Amino acid sequence: MVVRYCECCKTETDHRETLERKPSSYDTKKSIYGRLMLLIHEFINGGHYYNMNRYLTCKACGHKILENMGNEFE
Numbered sequence: 391m392v393v394r395y396c397e398c399c400k401t402e403t404d405h406r407e408t409l410e411r412k413p414s415s416y417d418t419k420k421s422i423y424g425r426l427m428l429l430i431h432e433f434i435n436g437g438h439y440y441n442m443n444r445y446l447t448c449k450a451c452g453h454k455i456l457e458n459m460g461n462e463f464e
């Protein structure tokens with residue numbers, strides 16, 4: 391649990407941390423070639439952590455903030 395300022399609540403609230411996969415340009419391609427390229431792309435870039443977005447979600451109102459400030463995956 392992380393305490394952060396929430397724009398909606400206009401105060402500091404408890405936030406839940408979540409990780410979501412970043413949408414990739416390859417995701418829109420439904421072909422086998424596109425899927426293969428996605429796998430190769432992720433492999434080259436060191437696995438799925440490279441493509442993760444870190445979000446903080448306000449527990450009071452559900453407002454979501456994108457926060458990719460940390461270097462814990464590098």
Ligand SMILES: [Zn+2]
Pocket residue numbers: 396397398399400403448449450451452453
């Ligand atoms: Zn809030």
